Amino acid sequence: MATVFFLSPAEQELILASVVSQPAKNFFSLATQPPITVRLISGGGSDRRFFRVIKEGESMILMVSPPGDRDFAFYLETGELLRSLKIGVPEFYQVIRNEEAIFMEDLGEESLYSRIKSGIRESELIFWYQKVLEVLVEIQLEGAKRCLAYPLLRERVFDYATLRWETNYFRENFLERFCGILIPDKFGLDKEFAALAEKVAAEPLYFIHRDFQSQNLMIKDEQIRIIDFQGARRGLLQYDLASILKDAYVVLSDETRNKLLEFYLEKLKEKGVVISDQEHFCEMFVLAGLQRNMQA
Template sequence: MFMRNLNLRLLKNNIIEKIETGGSTREFYRCKYRNKIAILVIDPDIKKYLRVHKHLLNGHINVPRLYWTDKAKAALLEDLGTISLYVIFRKQPELFYHRKAIDMLVSMQKKCSSKFPIAERYDRPHIKWEQKYFKKHFLFQYGQVEQTAIDKTKDEFAELTDQVLRSIQDHDGFFMHRDFQSQNIFVKNNKIRIIDFQSARIGPLTYDLSSLLRDPYADLTISQERQLLDHYFKKIKPQKIPLSYDQLIAMYRLTCIQRNMQALGAYANLALNKGKKHFLKYIPRGRQLLMQGLKECNFERLLEIVQRSRGAEVKRRF
């Protein structure tokens, strides 16, 4: 139901609380209007959010209902509550809702990959941006690795970029949420609901899968990860994507490296530059997952430089 005769000033007068979110620079408030609790979002780039929101709705994807927007910088959205996949898995580390999240991912990739309204793609410039972000904030700023040592890994980062692009070249035309992790997946009325999709673009088949299964917020075991990979492969089979299981795993491992680099760069930046110190607690697990991926793909020099970064030592699982 779209609410008319609303304005931002009126909504601000009915705010209940400010919601402290993860890494977002947007502002979120829980407010009450006409006996309805809803989420007020303040975002200078709200038009992009609205375009992706409409696209997902057209694909019958479960996203928050839109009650009102000024089409400039604000929107009033359905309140999905506080039960995220992150909360559920911490209480009971079973895979029921992870499987449902994978089903939703497959549905998004099937229904929302064509006629996507945003021009950005996951391409060489974006891969290099993720690596630069990781080197600047995690290796140099958080890890205190010397810049000269980082510069000496230039060829290894270039090789990683080339390997990622080669692995995804026939499978890079899919809807990509870009932050498909447990804190952006909610459960309401036993249904998976998706938030924080404003950075979506067209990209590789496995990037969102990497975000979900090697998520520093949710400590999946290696056995659980394998079960979910098997579930994903089974779900995409009816689409007749020309991809073997071994090809899926090879592409998945490379996008895991990229995803964990991006996540570690974000955690370090948010903690050290944005005052969000609680992100520091996710760095050891993210670092462990990155080292696992680098070892799997034989990037020995990159593994060495990550091991040199300071911070809490992690217990390796490989």
């Protein structure tokens, strides 16, 4: 059960004004009655900021987007879509569109990543990953049907241009700038990246989260909850599957990954999606993982 919205309109306005007017400050103690504390908890990989707001032992999250954030509208629409599918995204208590901010449910601090890193048995790891894959199948298949009714998401596709933007960014910013690698044959490398993008973009379209990894999967009340879904779009099945099974943060053994792949394919089959060419499916799983890990 989500926390009830416990802030008055005046308190909302005061909190939002405080964090917007002092963006470098990461902690506020507001002299209200009762007092309210506001603490920066994450800046993530973008300019979006997340604060935990606490009043009388109750908490919620305030997300503040930078001005003109193109993903803000996608975040709202994706949240609405996933909530309609009974997927465990945070409840939105109050949306302040002119400030591109949302007061939302606090899902706590335990992610799938932190649960695994705390030390769990193999059987428990398999249990949690199977729960995650059940949620993923629901997002991919039911989301693909439902997203066509959402104007922004209907037009947002993981297409060739987006895939090439990712690999160009990887080459320029990671290989050349960060690693300092001098690439002797940029034309040849770009040709390989173009071939990769063509294959990935040619696959049937489902609905994907696009950053479906262990740090974006929270555990609250022993249920899987999902955050950071502003990049969601239509794309190939194997992309999110590779994101979680070839996660940069949690390395699975080949044996475990293969067990989970079999479980995933069985769940697809139960939903009426039969993968007749498993060799092609596995090839695209490898290619999607390559594309994904260049983006991550």
